[in-house]
Amino acid sequence: MKFNFKVLILVIFITSSNLWGQINSLNNFQNDREGKSAFIGKREEKKIHLWLNKWNIALAEEIFETSLKEFNPGNICAFDLTSLINAKAKGFGFDAKILFYVLRKQNYIDDVVLNTFLKNLKSQNLKLQFANSINDYNDYIELNDSAKNTFTEFQKSSKTRCIDESYRLLKAEIDKNKSASRNLPSIIIQAYNEKIINYASAQKLLRANQVKLNENYITLREYLSKKNELRNLFPINNQEKNDFINKLSRREALSPRSKLFQKYSIIQMTILASVIERLAEHLESTKIEILVYDKQGQGVINKIELEEMERFRFALKYLQKEMTLLGTNYLIGFKPSYQDIIAAAYEIGKIKSEHVETIAKLEVLWNPKKTQYEKFASLIRLTGTVGTLLIPPPYGFLVALGLVAIEMTSKKSEKLKSPDHSLF
Amino acid sequence: MIKLLCFLPIIFFQISLPIYGQTFSVVQRTPKFKAVIKKTNLPDLISRTHFDGKYFKIVQGIESSPISFKSDKVLLLKAATTYYHLNVARKYFVEVVKSERVKNLPQIIVRLDITRQFFELGKFANENLSPTYNTAITIPPGKGFPSRGVGPWDMEIWFRPRKNIHIDELNLRSNNGQVDGLFRVFREQIHMMTFQRFMVSLLNSSNMQSGQLFRSSTQIIGASVLMELFYQFRDPIIKLTSRKHFGMDTALIPEVIYHEFSHVALSDTLALSHESPINEGLADIFSTLISGSSKIATNIKKYNTFNGKKAKRKQDYQVQFENSNFANSDYVLGILWMIKSIVGNEITPNFMYKLSQQINSSSDIRNDLIKGIRKTCDELCKDPFSQKMEIFKGLAKKQM
Numbered sequence: 047m048k049f050n051f052k053v054l055i056l057v058i059f060i061t062s063s064n065l066w067g068q069i070n071s072l073n074n075f076q077n078d079r080e081g082k083s084a085f086i087g088k089r090e091e092k093k094i095h096l097w098l099n100k101w102n103i104a105l106a107e108e109i110f111e112t113s114l115k116e117f118n119p120g121n122i123c124a125f126d127l128t129s130l131i132n133a134k135a136k137g138f139g140f141d142a143k144i145l146f147y148v149l150r151k152q153n154y155i156d157d158v159v160l161n162t163f164l165k166n167l168k169s170q171n172l173k174l175q176f177a178n179s180i181n182d183y184n185d186y187i188e189l190n191d192s193a194k195n196t197f198t199e200f201q202k203s204s205k206t207r208c209i210d211e212s213y214r215l216l217k218a219e220i221d222k223n224k225s226a227s228r229n230l231p232s233i234i235i236q237a238y239n240e241k242i243i244n245y246a247s248a249q250k251l252l253r254a255n256q257v258k259l260n261e262n263y264i265t266l267r268e269y270l271s272k273k274n275e276l277r278n279l280f281p282i283n284n285q286e287k288n289d290f291i292n293k294l295s296r297r298e299a300l301s302p303r304s305k306l307f308q309k310y311s312i313i314q315m316t317i318l319a320s321v322i323e324r325l326a327e328h329l330e331s332t333k334i335e336i337l338v339y340d341k342q343g344q345g346v347i348n349k350i351e352l353e354e355m356e357r358f359r360f361a362l363k364y365l366q367k368e369m370t371l372l373g374t375n376y377l378i379g380f381k382p383s384y385q386d387i388i389a390a391a392y393e394i395g396k397i398k399s400e401h402v403e404t405i406a407k408l409e410v411l412w413n414p415k416k417t418q419y420e421k422f423a424s425l426i427r428l429t430g431t432v433g434t435l436l437i438p439p440p441y442g443f444l445v446a447l448g449l450v451a452i453e454m455t456s457k458k459s460e461k462l463k464s465p466d467h468s469l470f
Numbered sequence: 471m472i473k474l475l476c477f478l479p480i481i482f483f484q485i486s487l488p489i490y491g492q493t494f495s496v497v498q499r500t501p502k503f504k505a506v507i508k509k510t511n512l513p514d515l516i517s518r519t520h521f522d523g524k525y526f527k528i529v530q531g532i533e534s535s536p537i538s539f540k541s542d543k544v545l546l547l548k549a550a551t552t553y554y555h556l557n558v559a560r561k562y563f564v565e566v567v568k569s570e571r572v573k574n575l576p577q578i579i580v581r582l583d584i585t586r587q588f589f590e591l592g593k594f595a596n597e598n599l600s601p602t603y604n605t606a607i608t609i610p611p612g613k614g615f616p617s618r619g620v621g622p623w624d625m626e627i628w629f630r631p632r633k634n635i636h637i638d639e640l641n642l643r644s645n646n647g648q649v650d651g652l653f654r655v656f657r658e659q660i661h662m663m664t665f666q667r668f669m670v671s672l673l674n675s676s677n678m679q680s681g682q683l684f685r686s687s688t689q690i691i692g693a694s695v696l697m698e699l700f701y702q703f704r705d706p707i708i709k710l711t712s713r714k715h716f717g718m719d720t721a722l723i724p725e726v727i728y729h730e731f732s733h734v735a736l737s738d739t740l741a742l743s744h745e746s747p748i749n750e751g752l753a754d755i756f757s758t759l760i761s762g763s764s765k766i767a768t769n770i771k772k773y774n775t776f777n778g779k780k781a782k783r784k785q786d787y788q789v790q791f792e793n794s795n796f797a798n799s800d801y802v803l804g805i806l807w808m809i810k811s812i813v814g815n816e817i818t819p820n821f822m823y824k825l826s827q828q829i830n831s832s833s834d835i836r837n838d839l840i841k842g843i844r845k846t847c848d849e850l851c852k853d854p855f856s857q858k859m860e861i862f863k864g865l866a867k868k869q870m
Contacts, residue, residue, distance in 0.1 A: 359866065407863070467836070
């Protein structure tokens, strides 16, 4: 009940105070939460070093600042900004990519912005397979009315809307039709042939499609707006840095922080953060009691004070319950991961940087990771029984012996379970 | 007279000087934790002829006079080893733990080869009571029993002599569970394999000659029979291959000596009157801190035929560990060693000492010890929240 009330207050506060933000200055770009960049490895470090030896940071700063001045602060288009910086960099004779790395290294920008710039730059520098043959394209694909309307809308808004945003809208619309979605490049060329979109738009769309600009991507406008709003709501006094939060996951090549900004609204982030805030409170609590009431619900017939480890496990169990229920209460359709809620809590400043990894590592208790040996052992267990049959006697027993050895040495990763001597 | 006066300062100087020059054989650990006998100087001796030091007096049995340097070799080795390592332990508590209490402790009497049991009213129990071997004990101070002519006494450390006892007499809890489990799994695997083979040969029987089928079946079933025989006779096999006698020369094992002195050092909060898992665990952790190894009384087969204690042994919590019968299990040591790795070597001595002040001999592991650890971490850890979480995580993994 208390939780619902808090959320309600928050919603009213956000909507009534009209904090949907104006992006006021270059400070918005500044990295104020992320640690070491996930995009800058040893090779990039070398390039940065060489660049700084030849040029200097003041030049990078100047190019970035003068380019930004060309835009309305509340409506910066990453594609156009990248294009402008790219042109300036070429004028000086260096690659804009290194300039972006330098800006990130000096914390002028963070990884979310860097990723946006790099993706747009990639799309601009791309050798487009359709670009040269665009006028020679003869195959005819019939565009239905819905597709025609989508492209017409796209063309209309091309002067006011940034390509990343308009491409995402167009892609979402086209994706409704599966076959159209598979043939998007052909459809774009068809739309150009039918003069629904112009040559420049067709090229931008083809490039955006080739770098999959809609995947793992947040538009600069959306990101800066969310970030600005968050900082207004939850001011961060000391600029902490954390590596965990911008570490790229292997599967999605996406950092927990990028994912947070892409997936969730401000209110959702606040709700997620409150879960971790409560977890930390529970973990630090020095007393938790269970009260058992009588049949009438009036008199307490038993008071059970939780032991130290019971409190710890209670805190984790409560967290898991909250995480499960989040998807049914406030974030319908979402399945927030533990990383998501940690990223939200850190972004809002509910947990300190030095505690992020500690809290993240608790996950191993209910979601244990298999070691390489465990993976190997489970494979042998699966195939070993067949092996005992296939291998002729007397060597079959060796396989049985191997199976026994594996059984004895491998301790299966088990989820956190409460022992019999404990309530939780 | 004048001559005598001239010699007096020299005589006085000689007497007041610590005993230098004379070296004694002492059992010591090498950096690789091997036990070796080394010639060593003994610190702070106040006698030139006996093991009577500034902080410790080593006596034999129920005697009150210190052991002479002219005693037999074995006794001399024991006396020198206990004297040397007790001083090492004392130095650790004074210099590393910075314990004012230990610094101001009066001379402690250390008894070697004492078989008499401890009696709270008269210190030494009656001779008729069964003698005790293979252990060491730190006795609490007593007021004495004046009507029986027994005066008060201070804390003392007693080292029992060694006596080889047959393992069957000790009624030790069987530690063969793991070996037994291994046999059981192997037996199941073999039976499953032979059964599958037998079924396959039956299915293929139409392609086989009658003699061939018989031979193949006999071979297959034979493997199962052999396995079963092996399994049924596993107990005598284990007995045949395992150690048969238990004997421990506590006065010659450095870690046992450190352990006993730790009892003395912590006795302001952890009473010596009864053995508890907490008392033993804390004495164990200090023993490991002083020795610099996670093992206690291992790698020293000459003086100990038992398993010793290992801080890194992986074991899950069992409620039986709260029982004084299990006071000497190494579970608490394992917990405290894990904490050492979390809070760091620098803080650990102070941490453990502060922890000993948060609990008492009646404390349990499950609640009081963990509460004490939490409070001590709040006070001393560099990053209390993170380190407490690491500790709780480790404890949860130990099924605490």
